[in-house]
Amino acid sequence: MPKANITFDDIGKTVSVPAGTRVIEVSERIGAGILYGCREGDCGTCMMQVLEGRDNLTEPSVLEEKVLRENMANGHDRLACQAQIIGDCRIRPA
Amino acid sequence: MAAADAMTDAARHREAVAIAPGVHWIGALDPALRTFDIILRTEQGTTYNAYLVRGRDGVAVIDTVKAEFAEEFFARLESVADYGEIRAIVLNHLEPDHSGALPELLRRAPQATLYISARAPAILNGLLKSVVPRPKPPLVTVKTGDSLSLGERKLRFLLTPFVHWPDTQCTYLADEGVLFCGDLFGCHLCDGRLFDDRIGEFWPAIDYYYAHIMRPFAHQVREALAEILPLEPRVLAPTHGPILRERPRRYLEHYQALARRPANGPPRLAIFYISAYGNTAQMAEAIAAGAGEADGVQVSTHDIETGETAAFLDLIEGADAVAFGSPTINGDAVKPVWDLLSSLATIDVKGKRAGAFGSYGWSGEAIWLIEERLRGLKMQLPVPGLRIKLIPSTEEIAACHAFGRQLADSLVGGPGSARTLDLAEIG
Numbered sequence: 001m002p003k004a005n006i007t008f009d010d011i012g013k014t015v016s017v018p019a020g021t022r023v024i025e026v027s028e029r030i031g032a033g034i035l036y037g038c039r040e041g042d043c044g045t046c047m048m049q050v051l052e053g054r055d056n057l058t059e060p061s062v063l064e065e066k067v068l069r070e071n072m073a074n075g076h077d078r079l080a081c082q083a084q085i086i087g088d089c090r091i092r093p094a
Numbered sequence: 095m096a097a098a099d100a101m102t103d104a105a106r107h108r109e110a111v112a113i114a115p116g117v118h119w120i121g122a123l124d125p126a127l128r129t130f131d132i133i134l135r136t137e138q139g140t141t142y143n144a145y146l147v148r149g150r151d152g153v154a155v156i157d158t159v160k161a162e163f164a165e166e167f168f169a170r171l172e173s174v175a176d177y178g179e180i181r182a183i184v185l186n187h188l189e190p191d192h193s194g195a196l197p198e199l200l201r202r203a204p205q206a207t208l209y210i211s212a213r214a215p216a217i218l219n220g221l222l223k224s225v226v227p228r229p230k231p232p233l234v235t236v237k238t239g240d241s242l243s244l245g246e247r248k249l250r251f252l253l254t255p256f257v258h259w260p261d262t263q264c265t266y267l268a269d270e271g272v273l274f275c276g277d278l279f280g281c282h283l284c285d286g287r288l289f290d291d292r293i294g295e296f297w298p299a300i301d302y303y304y305a306h307i308m309r310p311f312a313h314q315v316r317e318a319l320a321e322i323l324p325l326e327p328r329v330l331a332p333t334h335g336p337i338l339r340e341r342p343r344r345y346l347e348h349y350q351a352l353a354r355r356p357a358n359g360p361p362r363l364a365i366f367y368i369s370a371y372g373n374t375a376q377m378a379e380a381i382a383a384g385a386g387e388a389d390g391v392q393v394s395t396h397d398i399e400t401g402e403t404a405a406f407l408d409l410i411e412g413a414d415a416v417a418f419g420s421p422t423i424n425g426d427a428v429k430p431v432w433d434l435l436s437s438l439a440t441i442d443v444k445g446k447r448a449g450a451f452g453s454y455g456w457s458g459e460a461i462w463l464i465e466e467r468l469r470g471l472k473m474q475l476p477v478p479g480l481r482i483k484l485i486p487s488t489e490e491i492a493a494c495h496a497f498g499r500q501l502a503d504s505l506v507g508g509p510g511s512a513r514t515l516d517l518a519e520i521g
Contacts, residue, residue, distance in 0.1 A: 005514060011445075013515065014514045014515070015514065015515045015516070015517055016514050016515065016516050016517065017517040018517065021517065025517075026517060028444075028472045029472075029474060029517070030445065030474075030515070031444050031445010031446070031472070031474065032445070033313060035256060035260075037260075043216065044213070044216050044260070045260050047213070067216070070215050070216045070219070071212065071213055071215065071216055072212040072213075072215060072235045073212075
């Protein structure tokens, strides 16, 4: 299975994960500082800033786009509960 | 202070109270409140602090009050401004105790622009969606560094997310050094004298508020303090409790101490247990002995039955790993264990290593149930829970040793080192 590395900038840890893993699944287990609310892409609590490898996350869904818009996200922000890792990236809480 | 003097305060009238030139408190007093947000005891009531800042080009209202206190808020507002003068409404935090009077304020001042943090629109939507007719105020979302001019003076915004909601921010009036700081530095204390230097001692109220509202967000409090300290504010104007103007730096320093990151030192493993017949206690001892063999890990054991929850929470907050031991009685962990586990939501335990163990007579469900709770708290469980039927044998004591050693090793050799981890390792 293809693997990818995700680095959590706030805690300085890098994890190798199977491609397709959602960021939330890793950040919760490694103890990164992203906070979560609904976990369903609705509340926007888990907004994160993508520092590197924006194209290495799956494209946002229509729902995620809407929530990002409502939360005035900028182009580097994504929801950790929605974004799936498909290549190396580096993130931090927004 | 004499009783008569104590009554010469905001409780006796419904007028605004000046806190600096062109700056007024227009909040409300709630002396009868005894429970706040279900989780806090408020034996001294509370205040809902809102403020008004007047500049040459208009007036800004900063925060409002709980809906039931809107009348008092509007009376105070009307004592210093006309609704037509209000150019801006700033909401530092949209929780209903500060936004309850917003729909009516928007109706009375429809020309006012609303200034909220970039994380607040979704919350605003939730608050206004049931209001008929639905207000659609002009809206500006702000980030750190943005400002709002009132003519000769400016309000500057600082985003301070998660102290204690996603939307929280502070607003700074530089010319008078007044920081409107939302719930930061607040407390539940209703005293119409309003100012710290007139009220006297209330540190316990500040500590209690911090422990229940801010403590799970200690990391975010540290980030907020890093933004606030360089401003050297002369007045801290929170949304609950006294306005802090007598040596305000001591409140900032007090918060620094409360939110301090546990001191760097050897990794710590704290083992908590409760035991009916001494078997789970024996397991705890063996786990501690095994963990003690790992290089440089500091291990401590604590009997839940005789300890204090508050002290345990301090220990857990400072520990890198924790283990909980409980017998199984009627298919469950025992109540003192659940009492401690349910208290963990008030501190930040996310990402700490954890494990569960216990001796049982019939079935041993307690261990699985504790593990589920630990996972729910986003703790990492590097070692599967250890269940032993009744009295541990020599082999089973060895298994306890190994359990302790593995848990301790996860602190010094496993996740936590700088190497790239595999997802499968962080369980």
